Amino acid sequence: MTVSGKFRFISSDRRVREDRRFVVGKGNFAADIVPQGVKHVALVTCPHPAARIVSIDKTAALAMPGVRYVLEGAELAGATNVLATGLDTPNVPRYPLALNVARYAGEWVAAVVADSRALAEDAAEAVVIEYEPLPFVLDADEAYAGGTLVHEAHASNVLLDRTFTWGEVEKDFSASPHKLKHRVKWGRSSTVPIETFGVTASWDPWREILDIWASIQMPKYPDQTAMALKIPMSSVRVHYDVDVGGSYGVKRGIKHTVLVGYLSRRLGVPVRLIEDRLENMRGGDMHGPERNFDVEVAFDDQGIIRSMKMRALDNVGAYAGRSPFQLGKPVGAIVGPYKIKSVQYQAIAVVTNKTVQEAVRAFGQSPTNYAIERTIDEVAIRLGLDRIEIRRRNMIRHEEFPYLIPSGSTYDSGDYHTVIDKVLAQAGYGDLIAERDRLRAAGTLAGIGIAACLEPSGGNSSFEPLLNPKVGTTTWMDSCRISIDLVGSITATMHTTSAGQGHETLVGTVVGEVLEVDPDKVRVVRADSLNSLPSNSPVGSRMAIMLGGAAFHAAKALKDKLTAIAAHDLGVPAERIAYKDGNAFDTAAPDRKRTWAELVTIAHRHIHKLPAGMEPGLSVSHIMPVPMGGGLPTADGRVQMYPCYSFEFHLMLVAIDPDLGKPEIKRYVIGHDCGTVINPKIVRGMTMGGIAHGIGAALYEEFAYNDDGLLVAQNFMDYLLPSAHEVPPVEIVHHETPSPLTVFGQKGSGESGYLGAPAAIASAVNDAVRPLGIVVNSLPIKVARLGDMIAAARDKLR
Amino acid sequence: MKVELDINRERHTVDVEPRLSLLDCLRDKLLLTGAHAGCEHGVCGACTVLVDGAAVRSCLMFAVQADGVAITTIEGLSPGPGELSPLQDAFCETHGMQCGYCTPAMILAAHALLSKNTSPTREEIVDAISGNICRCTGYAQIVEAIALAAERIRGQNDPVRP
Amino acid sequence: MKPAAFEYSRPADIDEACALLAADDGARVIAGGQTLGPLMAMRLARPSRLIDIARIPGLAFVRDEGKEIVVGATTRQHVVENDPLVRAKLPLLAKVMPFVGHTATRARGTVGGSLVNGDPAAEIVLVAVTLGAILVWRDGGESQSIAASDFFLGPMVTALPLTACLAEARFPVWPEPRVGVGFHEINARQSDFAFVSAAAQIALDADGCCTRAAIGIGAATAVPLRLDAVADALKGQRFDEARVRELAKAALAGIEAMADLHASAEYRKRVAVTMAVRAIADAYQDAARRP
DSSP: OOOOSOOSSTTSOOOOTTHHHHHTTOOOBGGGOOOTTOEEEEEEEOSSSSEEEEEEEOHHHHTSTTEEEEEEHHHHHHHSOOOOOSSOOTTSOOOSSOBSEEOSTTOEEEEEEESSHHHHHHHHHHOEEEEEEOOOOOOHHHHHHOSSOSSGGGTSSEEEEEEEEESOHHHHHHHOSEEEEEEEEEOOOOOOOSSOOEEEEEEETTTTEEEEEEOOOOTTHHHHHHHHHTSOGGGEEEBTTOBOSOOTTOOOOHHHHHHHHHHHHHHSSOEEEEOOHHHHHHHSSOBOOOEEEEEEEEEOTTOOEEEEEEEEEEEEESSOOSGGGGGTGGGGGTTTTBOOOEEEEEEEEEEOSSOOBOOOTTTTHHHHHHHHHHHHHHHHHHHTOOHHHHHHHHBOOGGGOSEEOTTSOEEOOOOHHHHHHHHHHHHTHHHHHHHHHHHHHTTOEEEEEEEEEEEEESOOOTHHHHHOTTOOOOOOOEEEEEEEOTTSOEEEEEOSOBSSSOHHHHHHHHHHHHHTSOGGGEEEEEOBTTSOOOOOOSOTTOHHHHHHHHHHHHHHHHHHHHHHHHHHHHTSOGGGEEEETTEEEETTEEEEEEOHHHHHHHHHHOGGGSOTTOOSSOEEEEEEOOTTOOOOOOTTOOOOOOSEEEEEEEEEEEEEOTTTOOEEEEEEEEEEEOBSOSOHHHHHHHHHHHHHHHHIIIIIOOOOBOTTSOBSOOSTTTSOOOOTTTSOOOEEEEOOOOOTTSSSSBOOOSSHHHHHHHHHHHHHHHHHHGGGTOOOOEEOOOHHHHHHHHHHHHHHHO | OEEEEEETTEEEEEEOOTTOBHHHIIIIISOOTTSOOSOSSSSSOTTEEEETTEEEEGGGSBGGGOTTSEEEOGGGTSSSTTOOOHHHHHHHHHTOOSSOSSHHHHHHHHHHHHHHOSSOOHHHHHHHHTTSOOSSSTTHHHHHHHHHHHHHHHHHHSOOOO | OOOOOOEEEOOSSHHHHHHHHHHOTTEEEESSOTTHHHHHHTTSOOOSEEEEOTTOTTSSOEEEOSSEEEEETTOBHHHHHTOHHHHHHOHHHHHHGGGSSOHHHHTTOBHHHHHHHTOTTOHHHHHHHHHTOEEEEEETTEEEEEEHHHHEEETTEESOOTTOEEEEEEEEOOOOSSEEEEEEEEOSSTTSOOSEEEEEEEEEOTTSOEEEEEEEEESSSSSOEEOHHHHHHHTTOOOOHHHHHHHHHHHHTTOOOOOOSSOOHHHHHHHHHHHHHHHHHHHHHHHHTOO
């Protein structure tokens, strides 16, 4: 069902209700919640990339002041179930604390519990662990080739190696006059929220309830916690009213939660683990994709790309977290916005002795989009075509939607060519080129960056059954409950945490729109996991679609009920009743009406006035499945991955001082189309934030390792997050192509900035250095590294 | 050690270990949880408070060093229960935040700027908040909030025209 | 990330601070704490005692002594940044101050702290070396002076005795009417430690010829370098970019540049030349603007 026409509150530039508590420092973050008597955990971590744990001597640590307990891996593994992983890899077990062997520098080996965090850190230094260092492997290609094994019992470093073929790939290749093959690399970076992960668990042995306050953004969190701790899920109460200080995917924290959950049960006191930045960077759920792409395309003289072969080799770190699935989501947009008829896609996940990779914004799609866009640029250059023209030629046209791509997803809607036109008009494309050429003439390296991207949204987790047939997941519902109390106030309940996406504002706006009441009058609260409806958390750009949809349907049901009550009380058919601003009247005799207060009173107190069989009260729950979901993948791996596809087009001008190698973004214009915008302030913020994150991934951020297998970028002096200096002003041009699949035409908007920016920056840098005969095919493009490349190229030209 | 602190114009005597940072003292001893730990090594700025009106990192100051100076935390900025300062209101108007974690520090850094300069250029605003990392917003709406607050503060100070 | 436990002392004067240092091998001085703080948080520094000199009377000042501007060790960086005397008489120091950390770290960090920390990438250290500042410390009731170029021995290593406490830095004032300065640094983000930095101060005669020059390179090598050969060669010369580049190249040809995660030794060595040329160009231009 799609509502069209003019909205009253949707799309209007309203304030974000969550902001009021944050600007006065009254957020409710995980570290702010301190139950009486809480004890603090500090972690003892492995200093080697791989080592056998020979012995752990806790004596000295236990004798220190304020120390309550020292937990090691054997005890924890004996008392808990192995942590859930997505893939079917039983010989790659993972526990919160290393068991016998530690597999990356920073892996947790023991946990110290003490009266304060400082005392716990003191004692952590006093835990004496004897290690026997083992051979290690860091590089994905080496790990894939075999040799050093990260998990001996698994007999291979390969967690996933699957090749999909969709369409007549070989035929299309042999029929094409041109082929191009290259390798591009995406460096290891992540979302790095300013709040680290934190969790407090408190076991009440009399009520048999484990209360949990955590900074999570994690589907299936209570379930996985209960299963690992071997307690019923009805004994786990996760408090969803904790504000999460940024996540963008990584705030998973299952291992943290199992650890403190176990300790709280073991010790009978509340226990908290608030990661410090070193724990967070080395061994938290923190790192993101690190991928080598080998891409080959076949195309004709006009630049029409007929077929693509892509091999993605992902270094997922030492264990199978959720990350191998990040090779699965890109299947849902494997051809980007282009009409490539056939695709071969080989997805490989290998383990290495690096920190475990977790979910990162866009769940693996941003690296893949970078690989696709870099390839499109290279095709244009090979044929001497304009890089925008080649995109126009290959892009799906507005009238071709809904459009089925070879890998089985149908794109819902889009108007890519119009968005591009708008961006070029805003930027003055001709002037931009002239400016680039003027800079070049003055001796600066200058380049224009171009990138398109799709943001698959409405997360359905279809990558689970795609990559692990044992998982039959075919939907990821989300829910909303709305009640109108007996004095007429409206309360809507959501069932998950938020990390800055403004979901309370979303729900208030939608409920206000449907019930025609001031959204600010709608109270929005969060259930805890024991009284909640199903939710799959705000992952996969899904909440505008899924929570917004659920709120819409629940509100609509309430409106229908109010209408039915009025019709019955007025003695007219329901079709004759019109609902306006909370009141209901007879369209045939507008003076005959029932006010909001009257309708509420009837529903709550005057059962005798209700239609026969109608449930009293005014409370409706709606559990919504993902649109277009419900199907398992076909044998050849075709599946509807996500329902909705937002589009963004990035255009920028970059100047590089040739002596220094430092890229500077001189102009940045994007076109953004996420369908109907529910809250313009939120959408703009998400877009800008995504771009800043993308600038980081492209130019600054890298979890670098040294040859000894140690993470060397482990604090904020070496892992460089963009500051306000590094993020230029960005002009955003809007376009709205509503989705036919959602209630207001809305699509997701949390990821596209991050999906497009790295590709656009890489495009610009390559345009700038191409006259020197060099190609930059790996991210991040760091200043000095680029400076050295430019210097070497200039020396050669001399 | 006993230390006398002047926080938001109120005096507090706290007993602290020398190693307790001002940040942890504010949060754990005084329950002023608006200052946040982001990196605890002086880079991210999430722990920013005002010391004698200047933005400083409370993770890089020990509580025992903080006697005799005037400390202002985010809790000291709102004029009254349920009320917002012009700067706080401007952050709400432009939605200069998302998750809210860096927000109190960002507002204090901006407050320090605007208390010296009510007509900052974009460059001056950017420089004033460049020591405060925000991972959500890309800074655009934060810069706008500060510019808007400056404009409003200037308006307040304009002489009333007859 | 909590520091290891320590004792805290707040001496009444600098000699008491020195006595406390002498009494405890593990003791360290703290003033602004902007470098020591992170090191302690990560337990890379674990002093047994912190001797807080920030409140010692008479250690925070900017004083005009005619031929020198004297800056007290505990003078906060933001005070120096905004000091009219520094702006008027130490233009090079004034020029670099906005590049020192961030606004929030300059509010606490001190000039003496930066000098004693001895980071080769620190801007204040570079200015001290470039201008030939004299550093004065107290040790056992005695004052001792040392030239900045002799003070810095290596990255974070200085000649300061373990029992001594820096008292002041004396920066020479150039009396010439036409003095110009230039400063350039390159880093990943604008406020990071530089990969390479260059500072130049040049005095011009009425014809635009150099009468005196001081040039320094920071961050490239273990301690900041003074390019005296370049400075000497500039005397009597107008600015000639090609010649300056040749001079800088020659002066930097033999340096042993440092390498780290962010920049290679080759990068530092190569870009040091660029930075030097740009700083010198700016200094000429700046001086030429003066009557």
